[in-house]
Amino acid sequence: MKQWVTLMDGIDRLQVQEVPEPIDIKEDEVLVRINAVAINHRDIKSMTEFITISSMAISKGGMRLLPTRMVPTSDASGTIVKVGRPAAATKWREGDRVLGLVRPTHLTGPTRSEHHALGLGFPQPGVLTEYRVFSGLRPGADTAGRQQHFLLQLPLAWMALNWDRPIDRPVRGPQTVVLLQGTGGVSIHALQQATALGLTTIVTSSSDEKLLKAQELGATHTVNYNTTPEWADEVLNLTQGKGADIIVETGGPETMPQSVRAVAEGGVISAVGVLTGMTEEKPQLAIGLSLINRNAVLKGINIGPRDRVEEMMRLYQQEDIHPIINRCFKFDGAKDALTYMKDGFHFGKVVIKVNED
Ligand SMILES: NC(=O)c1ccc[n+]([C@@H]2O[C@H](COP(=O)([O-])OP(=O)(O)OC[C@H]3O[C@@H](n4cnc5c(N)ncnc54)[C@H](OP(=O)(O)O)[C@@H]3O)[C@@H](O)[C@H]2O)c1
Structure with missing residues (x-):
């Protein structure tokens, strides 16, 4: 499978690499075929200002050092293609549409440093990949096709x-x-x-x-x-x-x-x-x-916990709100998508389509 990797040294130096599809899925995990990825300002910052961010983090003693080579971005939607046994099987079925949680362990209350440490895309590996193993998930887009999966913003x-x-x-x-x-x-x-x-x-x-x-x-x-x-x-x-x-x-x-x-x-x-x-x-x-x-x-304010995400989604369903997608790029065009957002041309959301539905 293909995935984008960054050395956190700028958008231009992003590379596509070919890696084996994950086969080691633990019992509380699922394998997801990524459908779409939404870009956030944080993805660009973490790729272009790595040295500033990491030195600030170290000086405050809050975060550990980042890996030198990693998959960027944090917001994804997709379809489950394999379920770990038996714990994940009680919640999820193959074919379920799902959304990743940017900070999978943040369930309620204020954000704490332990939630940051498990954040996808920074400092944990991100989602700009054809397949990924997840443990923290939400049910996916509803039948009206609402793009609810863009969970960070x-x-x-x-x-x-x-x-x-x-x-x-x-x-x-x-x-x-x-x-x-x-x-x-x-x-x-x-x-x-x-x-x-x-x-x-x-x-x-x-x-x-x-x-x-x-x-x-x-x-x-x-x-x-x-x-x-x-x-x-x-x-x-x-x-x-x-x-x-x-x-x-x-x-x-x-x-x-x-x-x-x-x-x-x-x-x-x-x-x-x-x-x-x-x-x-x-x-x-x-x-x-x-x-x-x-x-x-x-x-x-630092993103939000799972219970507030669920509260917010109830409003999206009641009021039939559809997040504004400004532009959708192909997987191969990830660098163009990130540059487009960095240059501030967008109004609302920028998306990268990874796999077809
Ligand atoms: N705390 C958190 O948990 C968290 C999570 C997500 C994002 N963020 C942060 O929230 C901020 C917004 O994120 P985003 O994803 O919405 O970014 P974005 O999509 O890249 O927003 C960029 C827009 O900000 C506007 N802008 C730039 N300079 C401005 C200024 N001086 N005054 C007013 N508006 C200005 C511009 O709007 P116009 O083109 O209309 O001028 C620009 O298009 C970023 O700093 C991001 O890192 C924080």
């Missing part, structure tokens, strides 16, 4: 909106204003979820064309962050001075100063990403003071 978006709320009582109604930064996978999934929950949404983007697409998906307001760099003022204008109750903070160092100005009193900034880069510099005092004055919460 979807639960992250859900957690950014609902992190401290009891299960099955998500935030609802137009009185809650949500600010979504950019039109990548996380923000567009959050937009679909927020729209289904009836929230008021404000989307920022560098592109007016993408903002129009966001409006078509239900965005209440849009702001171009290139032509309006002080976009916090616009958020305050649009909300009659109140600000956003929830901010899905994907930008990091460059967007955070605007976010703390745009957050409503008692609101939450869900810090999910660092698209504008990573820095070890001390946070500015002004950020701390703004948070204090606004009595706001700055909350780090």
Whole structure:
């Protein structure tokens, strides 16, 4: 079988290798024929900024060293072709459509370092391969063909909106204003979820064309962050001075100063990403003071546990939400898919088709 491997030294140096199909399947495992893989920003980071990431991890003593050669990416859907005996056979049958869990051991509650250590694609081997043995799985796409398998961005978006709320009582109604930064996978999934929950949404983007697409998906307001760099003022204008109750903070160092100005009193900034880069510099005092004055919460969010994924999927089924797939590449075109996403051409999700259904 074929699989892509990376030395974590850049997209251009990814290689396809021919390896034997796995035959040693333990009793609680299953062999899955991968159908499609969804790419995440993290896959690109881990391939292009390996040295930065690993040295930061080592300096914090949190993660162990990465293997030097590994299969990248973490989100996959597929079909079971072989079941380990007897434990897996009680849950799964050959032919079942399944989804991989990015962090298979994270079942409930906050993310802990032991969940990271077993994360697929980083630091454990990933899913850009024709076949893979799994132990943590979810039932797959439903009969309506809903592409529910793209599990990293979807639960992250859900957690950014609902992190401290009891299960099955998500935030609802137009009185809650949500600010979504950019039109990548996380923000567009959050937009679909927020729209289904009836929230008021404000989307920022560098592109007016993408903002129009966001409006078509239900965005209440849009702001171009290139032509309006002080976009916090616009958020305050649009909300009659109140600000956003929830901010899905994907930008990091460059967007955070605007976010703390745009957050409503008692609101939450869900810090999910660092698209504008990573820095070890001390946070500015002004950020701390703004948070204090606004009595706001700055909350780090890291994907989400299995029970929140299941909660989120119930909404997708009830509201018939279909995640936005921007472009689907062939397996041989994996490098093009990763480069396309790295260059920021996408709106929503980028997918690699591995095997036909
Ligand atoms: N914490 C977690 O568990 C977790 C899980 C998944 C992802 N993440 C992180 O979440 C972030 C978003 O992930 P993603 O997969 O959605 O990434 P993505 O699809 O690559 O999103 C990229 C988009 O972000 C927007 N962007 C870039 N710079 C921006 C800025 N200064 N202000 C506002 N928007 C900006 C751009 O949108 P426009 O083209 O519209 O300008 C760009 O297209 C990444 O940092 C990723 O690593 C975290």
